[in-house]
Amino acid sequence: MYVAAKGGEQAIQNAEALYQALNGGITLADVRTIMEKMPYLVDRVMGEGSLYAPELAALAIAQTGGDLYEAVLLLRAYRATQPRIAYANPASADTLLTVRRISAAFKDIPGGQILGPSLDYSHRLLRLDVLDAQEDLNRQDAKNAEDAAHASVNSALSAVQNGVVVSDAPAPPTYPALADWQRGQGLLPQTQPQQIAPADIPDVTTDTVTFPAPRAHRLQALARADTGGVLALGYSIMRGYGLIHPTVNELRLGYAEVELAHPVTGATFSAGRVRVSHCEVITPDAGKNGYMLGFAATMGWNEVKLIASSTLDLDMAANEGDGHSAHSEEFVMYHTEPVESSGFCIHFKLPHYVTFASSLDNVRKIAAASGWEK
């Protein structure tokens, strides 16, 4: 029963227990499986949760039964409790350990197009044969199932190796930035990196956001934005409510070294590698000669989010103030924030009978005055 305050204590505990029971409970093995088998889901939660912690993200997914907004909230709430103990050096495109980099602007680019891991050109056919094997699995005990899973991974790996022409030379780990070539051609304006101490970089997680926002705020907000949210707004631009056709200049997936200065010796060391992705889109600059560049980056690998976000970045720069929602920095930043938007949306499940009674009073009075009420 839906009881708002008093007497609801037991009810809410039961509701949560029922939710967890229907999801079958969670174990460490479940968390490990999610982490290993669903890296893109884990990436999405880490990106929106703005905390790089694959195990915690997998735990959040398991604990919420896969409700992504709840999982992101769990991770954000945990993140808020953690102190910031150091600032890493900036990671740049030319030192990124790149596993995939593509450009739609040119057929080939210095360093080459590297397709890397991708489902882009797969046939989206359900592999129903996997389900046939499930019947066999059911008859085995858990140990056998695990062995079978490992065997299937190994056979998939060897299938890939069999079907692919393996090059003698390994691909280079890093690639030049295409935008640098365009700057050399005078197609893009020259830029100078801003010299700023890490602790002075505007931080959207601790600052009050005002508009127009510093560029750091905008890029941080897009990095942790809701994938579906930026997609909807970005798509509105792409489909016709914007003035641009974004051309993907360069899209990259890779691993960035988290380089830190040792607190005692001051020597630079790597604390580990994190999965990151970034995207640039370009469009002709209507006001000047050459092109404009939109940019977005996020933790984890999330291509659709980055193409949408970099398109938003570009159109917000090109068309700010023309009245369309997706061109307004304020509109985009506020409404693609996953924790705030989902939280406010579900708050409407809370009892609202006092406010409703207040409006009911008015509606009845108006109706009575106009003789509608029978």
Added chain:
Amino acid sequence: MPLSDLTNERQDYSYGYLDAYAKRELRRRALKAIAIPGYQVPYASRELPIARGWGTGGLQVTLALVGPESVVKVIDQGADDSVNAANLRRFITRMSGCATTTDTSKATILQSRHRIPEEIMGEGQALVLQVPDPEPLRRVQPDISKAAQLHADADYGQMWLGLYEQLVRHRQYVQGADYPSLVHGRYVMNPSPIPRWDTPKLHQAAHLTLLSAGREKRMYAVPPYTNVYPLEFDDIPFQVEDQTGRTCKTTGAQNKFMNELPQADGTAVYELSDSGYAEKLKNNVATALTYFDEQGNFYHDGYLKPPVRPA
């Protein structure tokens, strides 16, 4: 007699992937599109095992046309070996058993994203163009129902105004690919994002062109021997992309549409965008006549005019 003797053997997917109802609908819509050149015919675009926006509109038309006798060529940006083209070709032949080719002249169905080949296509060939945005009026009217009314009234005033604004601002038309064009003197259409170099090839073409947008669920056609004119003012003619001075690094060809390839030293080299044509030149195979000759002259005399800059 067991029931299994009376039924067909179970197949995972229908011939050509689409079920018979979907094929019937697509063929009827295609006939309507051919009957009303340039008019956008809505259809119930099905989900395909290819991501939306990656050529599912063109693919549905191709799958509705394809048969065991068909010879299919698929290009993306002019290239047969482009990953998306290779993938679509693999899917079409996997689902239909049709033959494939890279030779424009041999294809009965040619599905393309963003290019029309350099060699002149002939009667009996179908060109299927993948369309991201079928609505030319979207630039001036994003609301589909209002745009439909403008089409019904043949009210293209805002398009002309847009062209005029381009001339005022830049002293030239600045629309890149997908140059809006008037079909059969009635409907303005988006020719799909083919370069302006390819737009004239649709005019009085011997082949059938079907244009299909899967995401937007619209299909339209340019039947053989139909007038197609890019929107242009009488005194400021439409211009194709300038290819002068560009020589293909592998074939030495000139006056064809070229890919610009950035080099590590900051320069650029060029190669033919039409990979099937380049392959023929490389292997000394006889090529068909091309829409633009060696000197860059278009095959319909007088259709393209020299540039004029407004005062």
